[in-house]
Amino acid sequence: MSTEMAKPQSLLLDAQHVSTIFGGQGRRTPVVAVDDVSLSIPAAAPVILTIVGESGSGKTTFTRNLLGLTKPSSGTIRYGGKDIYAMSASEWRSYRREVQPVFQDPYATYNPFYRIDRVLQLPLRKFKLATSAEEGRQKMEEALKAVDLRPGDVLGRYPHQLSGGERQRIMLARIYLIRPRIIIADEPLSMIDASLRTLFLNILLDFREKQGISCIHITHNLSTAYYLGGEIMIMCKGRVIERGDMDTIVSHPSHPYTQLLIDSVPSSDPSARWKDRRGLSNAVETATLKTEGGSACIFTSRCPHVMDVCHVKRPTFVQVSPTQESACFLYDKEVVPQPAQAPAKV
Amino acid sequence: MDKNTLLDISDLRVYFHSTHGEYKVVDGVNLTVQRQEILGLAGESGCGKSTVVEAIMRLIRPPGYIQEGKIMFYPSLEANSSGKMVPSDAFLSKHFDHGVDLVTLDEMPLTEMRWKYISYVPQASMNSLNPVMKIGAQMTDVILAHSAFTKNEARQRATEALAMVSLPPQVLEMYPHELSGGMKQRTIIAIAMTLSPQLVICDEPTTALDVNVQRAVLESIMGIKEQLHATVVFVSHDLAVHAELVDRLAIMYAGKIVEVDTVDSLYKKPLHPYSQRLLSSIPVLGGPRVRQEAVLGQAPDRLHWPSGCRFHPRCPFAMDKCREIEPPLIEVEAGHQVACHLYPDVMAGAIPVLNNQKVDHVN
Numbered sequence: 240m241s242t243e244m245a246k247p248q249s250l251l252l253d254a255q256h257v258s259t260i261f262g263g264q265g266r267r268t269p270v271v272a273v274d275d276v277s278l279s280i281p282a283a284a285p286v287i288l289t290i291v292g293e294s295g296s297g298k299t300t301f302t303r304n305l306l307g308l309t310k311p312s313s314g315t316i317r318y319g320g321k322d323i324y325a326m327s328a329s330e331w332r333s334y335r336r337e338v339q340p341v342f343q344d345p346y347a348t349y350n351p352f353y354r355i356d357r358v359l360q361l362p363l364r365k366f367k368l369a370t371s372a373e374e375g376r377q378k379m380e381e382a383l384k385a386v387d388l389r390p391g392d393v394l395g396r397y398p399h400q401l402s403g404g405e406r407q408r409i410m411l412a413r414i415y416l417i418r419p420r421i422i423i424a425d426e427p428l429s430m431i432d433a434s435l436r437t438l439f440l441n442i443l444l445d446f447r448e449k450q451g452i453s454c455i456h457i458t459h460n461l462s463t464a465y466y467l468g469g470e471i472m473i474m475c476k477g478r479v480i481e482r483g484d485m486d487t488i489v490s491h492p493s494h495p496y497t498q499l500l501i502d503s504v505p506s507s508d509p510s511a512r513w514k515d516r517r518g519l520s521n522a523v524e525t526a527t528l529k530t531e532g533g534s535a536c537i538f539t540s541r542c543p544h545v546m547d548v549c550h551v552k553r554p555t556f557v558q559v560s561p562t563q564e565s566a567c568f569l570y571d572k573e574v575v576p577q578p579a580q581a582p583a584k585v
Numbered sequence: 586m587d588k589n590t591l592l593d594i595s596d597l598r599v600y601f602h603s604t605h606g607e608y609k610v611v612d613g614v615n616l617t618v619q620r621q622e623i624l625g626l627a628g629e630s631g632c633g634k635s636t637v638v639e640a641i642m643r644l645i646r647p648p649g650y651i652q653e654g655k656i657m658f659y660p661s662l663e664a665n666s667s668g669k670m671v672p673s674d675a676f677l678s679k680h681f682d683h684g685v686d687l688v689t690l691d692e693m694p695l696t697e698m699r700w701k702y703i704s705y706v707p708q709a710s711m712n713s714l715n716p717v718m719k720i721g722a723q724m725t726d727v728i729l730a731h732s733a734f735t736k737n738e739a740r741q742r743a744t745e746a747l748a749m750v751s752l753p754p755q756v757l758e759m760y761p762h763e764l765s766g767g768m769k770q771r772t773i774i775a776i777a778m779t780l781s782p783q784l785v786i787c788d789e790p791t792t793a794l795d796v797n798v799q800r801a802v803l804e805s806i807m808g809i810k811e812q813l814h815a816t817v818v819f820v821s822h823d824l825a826v827h828a829e830l831v832d833r834l835a836i837m838y839a840g841k842i843v844e845v846d847t848v849d850s851l852y853k854k855p856l857h858p859y860s861q862r863l864l865s866s867i868p869v870l871g872g873p874r875v876r877q878e879a880v881l882g883q884a885p886d887r888l889h890w891p892s893g894c895r896f897h898p899r900c901p902f903a904m905d906k907c908r909e910i911e912p913p914l915i916e917v918e919a920g921h922q923v924a925c926h927l928y929p930d931v932m933a934g935a936i937p938v939l940n941n942q943k944v945d946h947v948n
Contacts, residue, residue: 294795402884432629436868437878459795459796460868462825465874466868466877468874489871490871499797500796501870503796503799505803505828506825506829507870508828508852509828509852512829
């Protein structure tokens with residue numbers, strides 16, 4: 240995942256060194272929500288890229304940056320080579336068509352006064368996807384069937400008559416109708432039931448296979464991320480600390496934060512429970528936010544391998560294995576004479 | 586009655602009035618909880634698992650009501666002798682041998698019962714800490730309301746309870762907004778532990794927490810069992826969390842228990858087709874990536890449960906019998922109960938063993 244080397248025109252979506260800082264005016268201390276994050280989606284083949292991070296890691300802010308909802312403080316986001324914050328009205332319209340969001344809360348995305356049909360009719364009209372009412376109707380039904388909903392069950396109903404899982408799938412039906420090139424899904428599973436989770440993830444996989452739609456999937460749940468496969472980026476306090484191929488990172492996590500994260504995932508097998516107690520940290524972790532961009536590693540306070548250099552210098556990405564990069568000095572030849580090998584499978 | 590039984594729920598029915606009819610949210614639950622175990626309660630949303638624990642706490646409010654059923658609670662004197670509490674209330678000590686029915690208990694003794702014997706960590710409770718009161722004041726409030734401790738003793742107990750979840754005494758002097766989500770949740774668990782109850786009920790305590798924080802909270806709950814020698818009823822829809830924490834697991838579907846077993850044996854050999862589907866859809870981290878199939882079909886309508894077995898419209902093995910007769914919860918092996926017409930015939934070898942654990946559809 241060498242973003243720097245790939246040619247710009249071969250990239251569909253390309254975010255470079257994006258930072259978003261909130262506050263900072265007057266006496267308010269600035270909060271660095273997104274700190275120098277880069278990401279790219281190639282134009283050639285559809286991919287699934289998952290961004291994993293705990294709450295407060297800046298995932299949602301970065302999503303908003305990508306969707307054009309919050310302008311980043313610095314850095315550029317290009318779509319097809321054009322800066323999305325400097326697009327003409329028509330370019331912007333096609334961007335909005337080709338990059339579609341699925342939001343976290345299916346209870347907050349619908350207008351309760353309108354029937355479900357409207358959610359699907361609006362894009363048909365707006366993007367002129369159907370030439371006649373009959374064709375529009377057919378397309379709507381096809382889209383609903385693609386997400387495993389029976390058109391008769393949902394058309395003509397109001398949002399409050401549908402469950403959370405049905406609402407999220409209608410968002411996917413809308414996406415099926417629009418056929419975007421990228422879906423940006425921000426925690427789409429957090430409000431839907433476990434039994435429907437698989438169905439939703441399978442739809443995302445089918446969209447990639449059959450429709451060629453790429454997906455940027457944002458989650459805090461590593462297990463669902465693993466199910467989708469593809470590539471992964473781990474975020475911690477606004478920064479990306481490890482990125483690369485999903486299977487490599489899950490089986491051989493290199494950054495101490497990623498190791499901690501993967502070790503905390505419940506095993507789902509009662510015979511393979513956590514062997515030891517991590518011991519609860521009795522440090523008072525206060526709910527205050529990170530305020531400095533900082534020239535130090537952000538994980539120093541909890542890192543078991545912390546070194547002097549970690550407090551004074553910001554680690555840059557080091558190639559740990561052919562498909563994995565880690566922002567950790569443990570793997571940096573200039574800092575550690577004999578860099579650590581990627582740790583064995585955990 | 587087995588003297589190891591702490592809680593015995595029989596034929597519990599909790600209904601809710603509405604203009605459309607009665608919502609039979611909990612409709613005939615039978616469940617026993619043993620002393621000093623962690624019992625898990627799992628099921629999809631709307632299956633009635635939270636309502637069951639609210640009924641145990643007698644917190645059902647109109648339009649809900651307990652239509653019928655018994656919740657027998659058998660507190661023990663011995664468990665408390667190792668702790669620091671001795672039952673002081675005359676009413677309760679009178680009932681120790683033959684148990685108390687929580688459904689019919691009067692309001693006064695019920696108040697005595699709460700926190701001292703049974704405590705409760707409600708869903709999303711970490712967000713219900715009072716924002717303008719220090720943690721210490723909120724903790725001592727609970728202790729003073731439910732026991733005869735003096736203010737100083739109450740403060741001492743609050744400090745000890747915080748130590749049990751590895752929080753330092755400074756937390757007493759802090760306000761909720763100064764704590765992270767995980768620390769708030771651990772504080773709530775500490776409040777539930779202050780009076781050394783014999784039963785602690787936790788309703789979705791780790792939902793919406795990050796994995797690192799979730800692990801800390803789960804370790805706190807393991808501490809309830811180990812340090813207080815208490816029993817925990819743990820409600821969660823997350824089967825991976827159950828695998829990590831609980832001793833026995835009860836799976837609910839449509840207001841009923843469909844299967845109960847020790848967690849090890851249940852995960853190895855789920856018998857009910859719903860349990861099989863549920864367990865096969867746990868996302869696993871690592872290993873081969875296999876495309877899983879979701880539990881198909883719509884969740885049943887709570888106003889009109891399906892006839893016979895409530896799972897039959899979604900069940901791949903449904904027979905005519907399933908549409909007409911409701912299967913009772915029967916014990917098919919020692920400690921393994923299941924409510925399905927396939928059993929015990931499958932066990933006896935009359936029908937081949939069902940196994941839809943893995944759907945071979947490689948991604």
